Amino acid sequence: MARPLTATVDLEAILQNYRYAKKLQPTCKAFAVVKSNAYGHGAVEVSRYLDKEVDAFAVAAIEEAIALREAGVVSPILLLEGVFEGDEWALCEQYGFWSALENAQQLDELQASRAKIEKIFLKLDSGMHRLGVDKETAPAFVAALKGCGQVGEVVLMTHFACADDLSDLTTMQQLAYFEQARQSIGDIEASVANSAAIMKWSVPEGGWIRPGIMLYGISPFAEVSGRSIGLRPAMTLSSKVISTRKLKQGDRVGYGLGYVAAEDHILATVAVGYGDGYPRHAVNGTPLQINGEAACLAGRVSMDMITVRMQNVASELAMGQEVVLWGGDVPVEEVADYAGTIGYELVTRMTARPHYRYTRGENAQ
8 A cells, every 4th residue: 555645737737727828928939847847746747748739848957858858758848047067068959959048158168069059048137136148248149159050049038036026116127128138139039928927917029938837827926826817726735644533622732742732622644744845834724625624734744744633623534534735725825825935835845755646637647
């Protein structure tokens, strides 16, 4: 018997979210961003399912891209962080990868490698100050890339720092900076929009959008769920009750004895913990469901187990009952809020310990 912890991933939901992103920006081509193991959803399985429809995929690093190619994925793949070593340019040519480029060393190593690359995405630092060239040097980089005889097309890209905050004017300032750089270069495609920008900002027409977290049905905005803004959540993390016991008022539970029973009730132990990716800093009261009824965390999260109680103390608790940790009527964004983090982190920190089950809408794969 396997440990009863399952991450059920609805591949059709991910495809529908990709189509929704394209519908919101209909003049643009769209990457499906599958970095970090498709945000914890399984990059190979997700990419195979989307392969016949997407314009291209995007990953963080070359090892992620190679894993997709070796799994049979044929769509173009972009390395969002570019190459880390000069010899990776030859691999980009061999596998047909596209790459971001953001500094002089990468440019020099590309030219020295003589590798032929179909598309280079020149990253512009428009204000996030993490990666990229500035608007003064961008024209020279574009000229060098176009003149080296190794690059088929150059696209200008940037990344927004505050697109998830609609009251912050930083995104408008970054867009203005980006357009200044673009005008100084001339005719060049653009790629600026992450999930938040796709959904709520006016971005340059044409070019490439980069839906990431929204593909998986998770909101890029604080205090709202993906479902409430038209997305289909893709993952349900579930486990089972593996033990029950009666608590009396005043009994204390867990490491540090941080939960104190306010009344007599049944306590359940569930097979999941921070070793599986469930957030260690989730507090008492973090929501979940048992057999479809509201329940909550009661005690500190352990490595392999949590203890929980029903919201309605009169409800029955028994071994083997299904526990939904997030998904369905338990939004991952709400669980993340109780843990002092964001939905992005919860799903991407998933380990290999849960059994992954893939469905296509209602039909199991």
